[in-house]
Amino acid sequence: MAVALVLALLLIVLACVWLFVAHPWWFPVGVSAQSAALDHQFTIALWLLGALFVVGQIVLAVSLLRSRRKQQSGYSRGDWRLEIAWTLAITAIFFWFNISGDRLWSSMKLQASDANAVQVEVTGAQFQWYFRYPGPDGKLGRTNAQKFAKAEEGNPLGLDPSDPAGVDDIVSTSMVVPVGHDVDLNLRALDVIHSLFIPAMRFKQDTVPGMDIHTHFRPVRIGNYEIACAELCGTGHYRMRAVVRVVSEEEFHAWLLKK
Amino acid sequence: MPDPAPISAAPVTRSFLRRYVFSTDHKVIGRQYFFLSLAAVLVGSLLSLLMRIHLVWPHAAIPFLGEIKPENYLGFLTMHGTLMVFFVLSTVPQNGFGTFFLPLQLGTSDMAFPPLNMVGFWVSLVSFLVLLAAFFVPGGASVAGWTQYVPLSAVPAAGPGEGLGTDLWLVSIGLFCLASVISAINFVTTTLKQRATGMDLMRMPLTCWAWFVTAILSLLAFSVLTAAVIMLLMDRNAGTSFFVPGGLMVNGHAVDHAGGSALLWQHLFWFFGHPEVYIAVLPGMGLTSHLLSVFSRKPVFGYKAMVWATIAIGALGFMVWGHHMFASGMDPYAGFAFSTLTTAIAVPSAIKTFNWVATLYGGRIRFATPLLFSAGFVSLFITGGLTGPLLAQPALDVYLHDTYFVVAHFHLIMAMAGLFAVFAATYFWFPKMFGRMMNERLGRLHFWITLFGSYAIFMPMHLLGVAGHPRRYSELTGLQYVAAMAPLQRFITLAAIATIAGQIIFLVNLFWSMFKGPAAEANPWECTTLEWTLPSPAPSKGFGDHEPIVAHGPYEYSIPGEDKDFLMQDSPATRDNRNAS
Secondary structure (H helix, E strand, O other): OOHHHHHHHHHHHHHHHHHHHHHHOOOOOOOOOOOHHHHHHHHHHHHHHHHHHHHHHHHHHHHHHHHHHHHOOOOOOOHHHHHHHHHHHHHHHHHHHHHHHHHHHHHHHHHHHHHHHHEEEEEEEEEEEEEEEEOOOOOOOOOOOOHHHHHHHOEEEEEEEEOHHHHHEEEOOOOOEEOOEEEEEEEEEEOOOEEEEEEHHHHHEEOOOOOOOEEEEEEOOOOOEEEEEEEOOOOOHHHOOOOEEEEEEHHHHHHHHHO | OOOOHHHHHOOOOOOOOOOHHOOHHHHHHHHHHHHHHHHHHHHHHHHHHHHHHHHOOOOOEEEOOOOOOOHHHHHHHHHHHHHHHHHHHHOOOHHHHHHHHHHHHOOOHHHHHHHHHHHHHHHHHHHHHHHHHHOOOOOOOOOOOOOOOOOOOOOHHHHOOOHHHHHHHHHHHHHHHHHHHHHHHHHHHHHOOOEEOOOHHHHHHHHHHHHHHHHHHHHHHHHHHHHHHHHHHHHHHHOOOOOOOOOOOEEEEEOOOOOOOHHHHHHHHHHHHHHHHHHHHHHHHHHHHHHHHHHOOOOOOHHHHHHHHHHHHHHHHHHOOHHHHOOOOHHHHHHHHHHHHHHHHHHHHHHHHHHHHHHOOOOOOOOOOOHHHHHHHHHHHHHHHHHHHOOOHHHHHHHHEEEHHHHHHHHHHHHHHHHHHHHHHHHHHHHHHEEEEHHHHHHHHHHHHHHHHHHHHHHHHHHHHOOOOOOOOOOOOOOOHHHHHHHHHHHHHHHHEEEEHHHHHHHHHHHHHHOOEEEEEOOOOOOOOOOOOOOOOOOOOOOOOOOEEEEOOOEOOOOOOOOEOOOOOOOOOOOOOOOOO
């Protein structure tokens, strides 16, 4: 039985390692400024935790296998030196890893976007994303969803018709952004919590009713990338899809003008 | 071999109803909780099977149900999570085995408050029935998941199942909280006040330590959840606005609330929800420590380190809830604190793992089914645990949050490891609970299927998560990159079908052994702890007039120079025993 158990553990280790080495499914190609750093941190995690996984399972297997050579169990109630040694070792490993992660988090979250960042307001609604641009005046108009929101009349966000700042606002169902520029997002939700998830940008942020959440990212490659909803929002959650179109700066301005 | 004595041999004559149904005997109540969890795990597993089938064959016609619709899928998802987390993982390890064995292991004949003990079970049962009733009301079960995030759970217009189905969910969980708090008071008082003479805290089996710390967590965590569900019920039915902000437009309905905070629910929920993870898994950790010692015939390596690690996990468990909210819009500065505290909790967890392996190391191990499941627990705990420090990092977590990576993580560490401990406990304590032995061959077969099955189901889910597959999707067709992952999803479904089918072996073994298994001796595994001083099954009078006097620690195995390789805790301390702690 010891041998069977040890073989089973080794088989599991091999299969798991193969799965992560071959990884038939994996990250999409990263296309935002932060994706390289994040992928690097994930690689560190994979090596570190993968090594601990392999070592852990093998030590477990060896402990089981050694039993066969024993006539009688040894009698040991513990060893404080060992306890202290492995506690310090694992604390050092985990906290080194933790601090490297904190650095990445501050670089992602605690730096302001460029002054000339493109402003986009994102609104999640069951089961549609809306992206609003301020238009030539650079100002977003007031909204009052309860009073004015009528999706079928082309005003899903409830733009207040009496606010002149809103007249030139552009509302789109796909996000169009220029390559190489910071995109400053203001995330909102009309009804329940949604979460704007752009895997290729390594970007995710919940949109919460009653809150305006500001954050930013910078796309670095032209192309179309899918947006998913990552917070359970109701029956249509799985199909709350949109696309972010990363275009050249000229194309972006042409698109704004056309709208 | 003694004939398994029926419970009716009790000296006190009581009516059938008082003896078997409305009994205050902790042994009857422990078994009642066991069967409640068994019912819950059957329904919960069936729901996961239906979800897995719908996910990869959305148009499959299920017998009696027909084609599953997206709202059915989400209803199943909510109920699966709720049943498994509350009625299985928070019920059987603590209230099932704990209610039965805490008094016996401490050397007392009942819990401190036997009537409260009975009330706790019956409130749990009502809670279970109220929860299941949601399937049969208009709109069906709630579609908001077991976390019930507001406003989805607060506004009836937000989806089918968000009407009466959600009210029933809230009432059910409110009752469950009440039952858990009642039960926890009993556990804490029994541990502190009812220990046999000589049973110092540091002579308690690690199972008792785990139940004790878990009870304290239950007391604090379920109290907070009680408040939260009452607040949400009031938001829904009494016009308050704790959680619902102003200006909402849900499905064409203007919502008449203002001033609430949606994040407040998340804080309250996870202030309960993260300790809840430890409520689910600490008893399993205690049991694993216990069984590894019993079957490797060695003392637990580092008993005191194990006790302090248990306490540290319990304490830190209340300080890490924010790691569920890195993507929620919480202040990014809070991310540093929660990330560091979460990493800190990995340290006592690792200490436990080291001590488990060290307990096995150098033992002449008896490879009985309980040991197999305990070894499986350690393996799964390592595998599922190691993604913890990764998910503790806000930067990495934000990408993986709400994807299958997290589903894999918590199923491995909480659900699978937790279930392995429950299986180990069942095979181990079955003789004391039912007076008969379970079948070893079926037990081993069950182990192999479940071990390979758990890995086959949950390891590939990590890849889905890395590739950005969000969880709680009822279909794969909504996004192109998600649809591309269908082959892996099909593999997982096949693995799930095989693994769940394999559990039939366990059920057959359980019920066959209950009636036809060979009669059990008083101490078939040659353990040291006090429950094994009683005949099997444990008689309803417990220790009766012979309260044990404890002279030894719980893990005195293979003491050099002794003729037997185990020393019962209540063996008389005739000579100067150098090992008595």
